Amino acid sequence: MxxxxxxxxxERKKQRIRDALxxxxxxxxxxxxxxxxxxxxxxxxxxxxxxxxxxxxAGKEEAVFFTHSVAASHFVDAVRARPRDEAPLEALRQAxxxxxxxxxxxxxxxxxxxxxxxxxxxxxxxxxxxxTHLRRSAEVEEEIAxxxxxxxxxxxxxxxxxxxxxxxxxxxxxxxxxxWGTGEDISVAAIHRLxxxxxxxxxxxxxxxxxxxxxxxxxxxxN
Amino acid sequence: MxxxxxxxxxERKKQRIRDALxxxxxxxxxxxxxxxxxxxxxxxxxxxxxxxxxxxxAGKEEAVFFTHSVAASHFVDAVRARPRDEAPLEALRQAxxxxxxxxxxxxxxxxxxxxxxxxxxxxxxxxxxxxTHLRRSAEVEEEIAxxxxxxxxxxxxxxxxxxxxxxxxxxxxxxxxxxWGTGEDISVAAIHRLxxxxxxxxxxxxxxxxxxxxxxxxxxxxN
DNA sequence: GAGGTTAGTGACAGCCACTGACAATTGACA
DNA sequence: TGTCAATTGTCAGTGGCTGTCACTAACCTC
Numbered sequence: 001m002x003x004x005x006x007x008x009x010x011e012r013k014k015q016r017i018r019d020a021l022x023x024x025x026x027x028x029x030x031x032x033x034x035x036x037x038x039x040x041x042x043x044x045x046x047x048x049x050x051x052x053x054x055x056x057x058a059g060k061e062e063a064v065f066f067t068h069s070v071a072a073s074h075f076v077d078a079v080r081a082r083p084r085d086e087a088p089l090e091a092l093r094q095a096x097x098x099x100x101x102x103x104x105x106x107x108x109x110x111x112x113x114x115x116x117x118x119x120x121x122x123x124x125x126x127x128x129x130x131x132t133h134l135r136r137s138a139e140v141e142e143e144i145a146x147x148x149x150x151x152x153x154x155x156x157x158x159x160x161x162x163x164x165x166x167x168x169x170x171x172x173x174x175x176x177x178x179x180w181g182t183g184e185d186i187s188v189a190a191i192h193r194l195x196x197x198x199x200x201x202x203x204x205x206x207x208x209x210x211x212x213x214x215x216x217x218x219x220x221x222x223n
Numbered sequence: 224m225x226x227x228x229x230x231x232x233x234e235r236k237k238q239r240i241r242d243a244l245x246x247x248x249x250x251x252x253x254x255x256x257x258x259x260x261x262x263x264x265x266x267x268x269x270x271x272x273x274x275x276x277x278x279x280x281a282g283k284e285e286a287v288f289f290t291h292s293v294a295a296s297h298f299v300d301a302v303r304a305r306p307r308d309e310a311p312l313e314a315l316r317q318a319x320x321x322x323x324x325x326x327x328x329x330x331x332x333x334x335x336x337x338x339x340x341x342x343x344x345x346x347x348x349x350x351x352x353x354x355t356h357l358r359r360s361a362e363v364e365e366e367i368a369x370x371x372x373x374x375x376x377x378x379x380x381x382x383x384x385x386x387x388x389x390x391x392x393x394x395x396x397x398x399x400x401x402x403w404g405t406g407e408d409i410s411v412a413a414i415h416r417l418x419x420x421x422x423x424x425x426x427x428x429x430x431x432x433x434x435x436x437x438x439x440x441x442x443x444x445x446n
Numbered sequence: 447g448a449g450g451t452t453a454g455t456g457a458c459a460g461c462c463a464c465t466g467a468c469a470a471t472t473g474a475c476a
Numbered sequence: 477t478g479t480c481a482a483t484t485g486t487c488a489g490t491g492g493c494t495g496t497c498a499c500t501a502a503c504c505t506c
Contacts, residue, residue, distance in 0.1 A: 008502080008503080009501095009502065009503085010453070010454080010501085010502050010503075013454090013501095013502085014453095014454080017454095038490090038491065038492085039491080039492065039493085040491085048455080048456085049455065049456045049457070050456095050492095050493095051455075051456065051457080051458095051493095051494090052454085052455060052456075054492090054493065054494075055454080055455080058493090059492070059493070060492080087430075087431045087432065087433075088428075088433065089429060127358060130358055130361075131354040131355050131357060131358035132354050134354060134357035134358055134361060135350060135353055135354035135357055138353075138357060138397070138401075152433045152434060153434070154433070160398075160420060160421050160424040160428075161424055161427055161428040161433060162428075163398045163402075164394075164395055164398060164421055164424045164425055164428040165428035165429070167394030167395050167397060167398045168391045168394050168395065168425065168428065168429065169394075170394055171387075171390030171391050171392075171393055171394030171395075172387055172390050172391065172394075174361070174390060175383075175386045175387060175390045178361075197383060198383050198387055201383040201384055201387045202387055202391065202429070203429075204384055205311075205383075205384040205385075205387040205388035205391065206312060206388070206391065206425070206426075206429070207310075208310045209310065210310075210311065210375045210377070210384060211375060211376070231473080231474080232472095232473060232474085233472085233473050233474075233482075233483080236472095236473085236483090237483080261461090261462065261463085262462080262463065262464085263462085271484080271485085272484065272485045272486075273463095273464095273485095274464095274465090274484075274485065274486080275483085275484060275485080277463090277464065277465075278483080278484080281464090282463070282464070283463080
């Protein structure tokens, strides 16, 4: 009866090492900076060999983005779960907001949410990580585009709308994240607020004239 | 009188090495792949020391993106040169199309345009390069957002519209580039056509309902 | 519970991108 | 032509990452 609840000593030991490495890595990255932290320092903190680190994580980057992968697949699932009568962009909007609000339960099993949220600041301030983050986002967007296309009964290779819609949405999310990640308030409430205000700014931003409709645009101001 | 036209032997020698390194690097990257090409191979082809390569280029990546930097600043200049009565998105649209059409004169002084265009395929097919490409694009977008904000007399830090508009535009351009770069036809005509069709798909993609307006959406189909 | 099997680890050697330091070389210029 | 300064080659070293191999400890069977 305990094979399901207790996965065996070997497996538990592995899990402990994986967790310890992740935590040590993130804490070192956040205190000393990503590039100034060597793998040797991480493994020294956990007291395993350098080789062991690379058996658990493909590299330093994978450690940084470990929890992000979890969050990303939750987001994709959330999009899939949206009612089919919702407009595509509305479904995406609800899915991200839902994802952010549920980030606690999603991440806390692995590391303190605080640590996860702080990785965004690390990513935004480290060019190499930021680049990887964008690439990973692009991969998620490709997946989302396929989901949207399926929802709408379209072929993602002949109709540009699914990818375009997702790209528009993703572009706005990047701006939002960046503003949030480079700011001081890394609370979930803050990202929630910024997400809403930026998504609401899409239609005004696409308007022909910006200068005359001051009321509409100014109302979407941020900060 | 010849300081301007003939920059001296030393300078010419440097330029020759810089060009030779760039060409050798790109040709090796394109034939063997980016990661399978070592810096030693590049410098061996040009017959200089490895150290010399790093004096001209900060790393392998910088060589790949050398011409892209030129193209990017031409694009930014083109946006700046657009008439101020043009709507922001229209100005961006015209500037990119203009940029692509003039890519020949812009790049040919450095390397054959053919080589430059092929680097897009390399970038799209090499995750590390793709990531860097996205980061660089994000930097350009930030610059463009400031230009747009200035054009419209807005503060980029309080009004979200400049960054949002540029992010929307940039998102669509990424999708376009990716489709083009992973396809077979890497002609300027092809990217021009894809750019137009994708930008035209933005409004339909933002529509509430996709299923009913089949005529509008299907007309924007690609390929 | 002894003994074989196998997964996981440490130790070591090595590749490659990249950097700093210093000496050798070679245009530039008087 | 000799001096100065810019460029280059050489060398040594760091750090991320990988392959290999022997060893240990968990697991499994009888």
